[in-house]
Structure formats: C-alpha cells, structure tokens
Amino acid sequence: MSDVGEIIKTLGDFGRFQCWLLLLLTLASPSIGFHMFGQLFMVIEQPHYCNTSWFNAIGLNLTKEERLNLTLPKRSDGTFEECLMYTPVDQDLDAIIKYGLNSTEKCQDGWVYPSKQEPSLLTQFDLVCDRHDLHDISQSIYMLGLLTGALASGLLSDRFGRRPITLLSLLIEGTFGVAAAFVPNFYLYSAFRFLVGAAVSGIAISTLALATEWVGPDYRPQTVIVSHLGFVVGQMVLAGLAYAIRDWRMLQVAGSAPVFGLFFYLWVLPESARWLAAKGKMEEAKKLLQKAASVNKRTIPPKLLQQLKPEKTKSASILELLRNPHLGKVTFLMSSVWFVNSLAYYGLSLNVGSFGFNIYLTQVIFGAVEIPARLSCVFLMQWLGRKKCQTFALFLGGTICLLITVIPKDLPVLVTVFAISGKFILSGSFSTSYVYSAELFPTVVRQTGVGVCQMAARLAGIISPLIGLLDKYHPSIPVVIFGSTAVVGGILSSFLPETCGKELSDHLDDNAGNQRPSKTIRGSLESGYLKSNEDITEQRMTTRF
Template sequence: MPLISSIMGNFGKYHLWLCFIIFMSKFGVAFHQMAIIFLAPPVSFTCPNNNECCERPVYNMTTFSKTIVTEWNLICGRSWLKDLNQALFQFGVLSGSLLFGVASDRFGRRPALIVAVVMEIFLGIMTSFLPDFWSFTIVRMILGASVGGIMVVGFVIVMEYVGNIYRDIVSSLFHVPFTVGHIFLGYFGYLIRDYSYFQLGISVVNIFLFLYICILPESPRWLLVMNKTAQAAKLLENVARINNLSTENIQQQMELYQLKYVSEKGRKKGNIIDLFRNPNLRKNMIVMSFTWLVSSYCFYGVSHYISHLTGDIYVNVIASGSVCLLACVTVIPLMKMTRRRPLIVASNVLASISLLSIALMPEGRGSIIVGCVGIFFSFMVFVVAYLYCSEMFPTVVRNAAIGFSSMMARLGAMIAPFVVGFRPYGMWCAPVAFGIFPLIAAALCLLLPETKNCELLMTIEEGEAFGKRPDRSMGRNADVQMQEVT
C-alpha cells in the first residue's frame, strides 16, 4: 500500500532499529535448527568379541564426551531413533510455522512473536535437563514449534515495515544472522563436547529476547486491515517522527483510506482456506509451497550429508555455514538486476546440477566442495522464496501463506535425514535423491507471476487478480479509451 510507505518512508532509522531487534532472533533459530549435527554426530564404538552390535558398547570419546547417541545407545537397531528425533523436531517447526502464522493473522504479529520467543527460551533450557530419550524428543518437538513461529512471524513484520525499494535487500539480509549462527554453531560444538551443556548453551544465549515484551511493535498494515485505524495512525506517527518525516494529517489519511478503499473492498478477514478457495491463489500457493519444500529438503539434507563426509566435522559445518552467508550476499545484487521468477528458476537448476554431480565423484574434498556449491544455490532459492512469497500474497493471508510454505519446508527437512541414510545402499543414492527435485521445482516456478517492484497486496481480491492476464476485449476497450483521451 503506497500510503503507508509514503508516511513512514521506505527505510529509515526506525526500520534499522526494527531490523536489528528482529534479526537477533534468527541466531537462536539457527542454533536449534542445526543442533542435531552436534547432538547426534557420527560416533564409532566397539563390542566384546568383535561383535557388530551389543548392549554395552565402548564408545570412542575422543571427539565428543557425550551425545544423545552415546547416552541412549542409538546404534544398530536403534540408530533410526536419532533421525526420528530430528524428524519430530522439524514436525514441530512445521506445526509452529502454520499455527503461529495463522495466529498472527488473527491476533497480531506482536503477540504471536512474543509467545514464540518465550517458548523457545524456556523449552530450550528445559530440554538440556531431560533424563530420557522420549521426553527429550517430545519437548524438543514443541521447541521446534516455537522456532517455526519465530521464523515466519519475524520475517512478515520486517517485510510489512520496509518499503518496496529496499525489500529485496532487507529480505536477503534477514537470513544473514541465520548463516552467522550456523557458523558459530561449529565453534559452540568445538568448545562444548557434552550434548546437555551444548543444548543449554545455545538456549541461554537467547534470554535477551525477553526484551521483546517491552520493545516489539505491531505491524501498521495488520492494524489497518483489522480496522484498528487509531492504533495504526499513532504507530505511524511515531515511525514518521523517528524517521524525520512529516506527521501531519496521518490520522485523517488513515480514516480516508478506510472509507475509500477498505470499505469498498470489504473488510474480509482472510484465513488459510482462502489460499485454496480461489483458483489463482491456489495455484500460486501449491507451486510456492513445493518450492519451499524442495529448497529445505536439499539445504538441510546436503548440510547433514556433508557433515558425514570425510574431514573434520567442525570445519565442514563452518564451511557450509560460510557458503550460506556468501549466498545471502550474492543474491542481493542478483535480485536488483533480475526478476524474481527467472532467478528462482535458475537457482533451482544450478542446485540440481551441483547435487547430481556429487553422485559421479568419489568421496573426498572434491565432493565436499561440490556439495557446498549445491548448498549455495539451495539456500539462494530459500532466500528468494521468502521474499517472493511475501510479495505474492495479500496482507490478510500473508502470514498464513508463509506459514503454510514454511510448514512444507519443514516436511522437506523431516524427510532429509532419512535420505542421508541411503548411503549404505550406494554412494550415489542420496545425491541423486536430492538432485532430482530442484529440476521439478524449476519447471513449476515458470507458472508463477512476477512480483518485482509491486506494492504489497492487501485484500483477497487483489491477490486473486494478481498475475492474471487481462481479457483481450478489456485490452481493446482500454486501447480505444486511450485513443479517445489522446
């Protein structure tokens, strides 16, 4: 909506402060999302009489003093339980992405994000003290729900404040704290070799996020769509004042907008069903959610795969995190120079080529490098998809759309650890299983509309009309009218 951007500016001091406080929450997201690498790393063991499996194995504690594998003997017939732990965590992220997305559309961005942050802190600390595998797994699954909520709601708040001129840059920078957190996780894992202290450490560092209760603002776009005109005007006056812009007649402008625009469209409160009730929105939602699923499936799967390859686990994790950071920086000029659709198609194709190439290479430094290239393009798809999705769907269902897409991404992340387990059946199996799907996603993305330089949509009607080709007769009538005017 141009009116809101004109009142508070595209990007000013207030936007910078908002981005800072929201970006800080992404470190905890990275820590918990990637923690499984150090909670359940590969570990060697020996059994009496050289048996392959036994009830009381002797573990090699050279690298890690205690992991969930050594603590609960997740080896041999129980080895699948460590993959189940991560799958259920991602199921929690899946559920949280959807539930918190829907809740923030209904109750507001601010309360939804605060609840998610408080849950993340308490549950993260609680998890480190749990005595058995099943309590650890179940509480960690609920922790995943809070992580999903932080990811979705935080991004939407930022996008609803920043003007479309800087939206592509800010959406890319939004992922930088995640990649930096990914890198820091390697150092955390190196310094803390006991899984319980490791879990406690990555949770305690987020305690400062309790400040959200005092300082986190609501989204003015959500307030306006929910007919909270007075609150929206007061918030916009504060933002304009901090950004050194005019604060005159903001209340009147908001009221005029409500009368002339929202009243005409009808103040219909959207929900997730609207994304599938309308054919154009349904098509966009299906393609976008599949794209998120594939990018997450490839990113988390290949990151996990690389950590199991030859070499130092800490170096491999830091390297893959650094590649993601490079992808965040690289995608900024690319989104400025190119449109969203060709960029996400090209990134998917290049990711596919890179991942399929691993199947043709022997394990070693070369396969790690090519795998990092695959991670680079998979993460680039992820970055573009976040922005693309926020621009494609209207305010009344934006969080629901991103929440549903993020839910599908978690489904991909749930499947990924089991695909990594294909290695015993052939070194080529996992790379091929990861490499095929980005090609399918690239083909489907050709069906999506272009959103670059478009103002954020507000209503279901705008979302349904967006990207549709105008009727030919309408085009002829428009041409006639233009000729008459000239």
C-alpha cells in the same frame, strides 16, 4: 493501492525506524541456526563395542584385552565388532579358553565407549547399532514440529498479530531448548525438540511479516535477507561452540539460553501497521505510523492519515487459498518450490559429516558461504526479478547435487567443494522464496499463505533425514533424489507471476499478479499530490478490473 503503503512512502521506505526493527529481527535469528543443526554435533560417531561385563567374574586374572578377545568377535580387518558379542555361556574359564565361544548375538547390556570423551547425545542414550536410526528419526520429529508450527503460527499470526506470536515463540524456544538439556531419556528429548521446532517456525513466519510489511517495495529483499544473516551467523557460531563444548548438555544450554536475553522485546518490538489497518484497528495503526515517522524524523500529512479508513473485507481463512483461483495456483506452485528447496537444502546441511572432511570446518564453511549467497540475491532479485532468480537457482543447485554422485568418494575435498557450491546456490534460492512468498500473498492471508508454504518445506524437512537412510542401499540414492527434485522445482517456479517492484496487496480481491507498480505510487507522493478518497477508490477499481 494500500493506504498504508502510501503512508510508509511518506514516512520513509527505509529509515531509522526500519533499521532498528531490522536489528531486532536479526538478533532473533542465530538461535534458529543452532537448533536446526545443533544435534549433528551431539551424535558424532565414536568407537564402541558391546558391554560384556558378564565375563568379569570368570576372567578375574585376565587383562582387558584378553577378556575382549574372548567375548567379542572380530571383523576381517582385525577390529572388534561394534554391534555383536559372543553369547554368554555357563562354563569355567579353562573350557572357554580351550574351546572358545562361537555363537554370537546382538548387544544385550549396552555398549562401552573406550575413547572416554565428554558425554554426547550418542553415548548418553546409546544411539548406536539398532538405535542408530533414532538420531535421524529425532531430526524428523523436530521437522514435524516445524511443520506444525508453520500452520499454527501462520493462522495465529494473521488472527492475533505478528508481535504476540513472535514473543510467545521466543519464550517457548528458550524454555524448552534449555529444558531439553536435562531430560532423563531420549524420547522426552525428542518431544521437547518438537516444541522447539514449532517455536522456530513461529519466529521465522512472524518476523518475515514484520520485515516485509514495514518497508517499501524496493527494500523488501534487503530487509528479509539481512535478517536471515543472523541464521547464518548462528550456523557458524554453532561450529565454534560445538568444538569448544563437547558435553552435549552444556552445548544445548549454551545455544538455547541466550534467547532469554531478548526479554526487552516486550517493550520495543512493534506490531505491523498493515495488519492493524487490515483488521480495522485504525487508531492503533495511526499511532504506530506516527511513531515510526517521528523516529524517521518525517511528518505524515494529516489529510493522508484521515484517508486511512477501515474497509469492509471478507473474512480470510486458509480456505481462501483454495477458493480464490489465483491464490490456489500461487499456493500450489510456491508450496512445491518450498518443498523441493527444503529437501535439497537440508539434504546437504544435515549430511555435513558424511563428506569425509572435518565436520567443524565444513560447518563453518557451510555457514560462511551463505553470506555472499544471500546478499547476492538482493541484486539478482532486483536485476532479474523474483521468478528468474528462483528458477535459475533451483535448477543450478539441483544440477550440482547430481554432479556430486559422479565424484569418487576417495576425493573428499572435491566432494565437499561441490556440496558447498550446492548449498551456496540453494541458500540463495531459500532467501528468494521468503521474499517471493511474502509478496505473492495479500496481507489478510499473508501469514497463512506463508505458513502453508512452510508446511510444505517442513514436510520435506521431515522426509530429508529419512531419505538419508537410503544410503545403506547405495550412497548416491539420497543425493540423486535431492538434486532431481530441485531441478523439477526450478521448472515449476517459472509458472509463478513476477512481483518485483510492485506494491504489496492487502485484500483477497486484489489480484497479486497485477499489483500496482511502486514507481507510480512514489510519483504521486513525491509530486505533493494527496489523493482524495474518491480518487483512491477509482484507482482500486481500475487496478482490479
């Protein structure tokens, strides 16, 4: 049993200190929702056709409609082709009118957007025709940033602490999020998005550790899931911002700049006492625990603080996840769960505009349904346990995705209802994954382990937009892939150990599958009995062997 876990029981599993910490973590989440899905509203399809200004000098006396009829081919429905134009010729107007133009080619001088709407990412950088796939590729680059950040921030957070990585990630997110609004080309925009993605991973991983390492076992699901509600609010606010601000540069600034309002975190965001103790920084850990007890209006018995001694532990690295048989199994299974969960979740979320319904309203609903989905997980995880909740959610969410493929496309409302139901369940599964992962890995490699799991999720995020490109062959292919992989993930999660109601393990030689139940810890403290160092050592030996 962790000495820090005993002390947290004494100062309060969830008091005023933890409430204040939870508020801080929640305030950092809305910007993540914006950056994750904001680009969807910057590339909304607009009517366009090839720029045929070469003809202006020839047809000076013609109307705009007449010039377009002579220079642009038409589809069978009578509308102009969006990506083709007639090949320019060196002839006079009379010859062109008499014989017409027959040879066609791709647009050579850009495109014209007749709707005259506010500048969007699509119109600013011509993400149409042959350049249309750049949108999905850019989204994959952002996901690549998430993957890179998941690995880097996990390792750095375990080495330097949760607090400094959180603060650094917030600074990078705000700086490059705003800078992306002023880029001269799409390639620099994608590079800045990569850096923002890396920062978002840093925030998600480090705040997850703070949310779980400062509370008792019974409050971990509530703390993690409530902090995620900020992400949900960010999705809903995004829809309102995108509807009100159609200029993509202003929208990018409006969604990124508020992060700088969190500068006061420099003075108020605490470090994890568990991490400090695991790293041997006992005096800092004791001061922080006493401060938390003071805020909670509780007193930590001096004898209990004296028992908090540094322990000789093996150096922890990412290789430990492979060397330790139990952690190797957990890492493989949990990474697989994160992969399929992310693939299906982002597969639905990033195709919000393809269901045939109003994109702004659909985004609000997509965000709103996550609130009851995530909150219901609090009760389901306590009632069914982590494993059953994870397995059931992935299996059911995948099944609903598969059902979408049999619904006729001329019923957009029904398709949207099923898509919303699928996202409802998959978002609950995502919340379960966060709690489950934090409980499965010991403190010394918790961030590294969660980082590896998030790498798997980000790899799925990279692939997800690219899978969406397969709809050109058949609209059902992407959804079938998303649904079937989620079902497989539900089966794999059934092989994970249960962690409900068990104390967090701190060291590599603590078997995460056999953690001590929290009720035993509570009972020893509530009776007023303070264990001696020998008693604690004996209990550890019994628990491990």
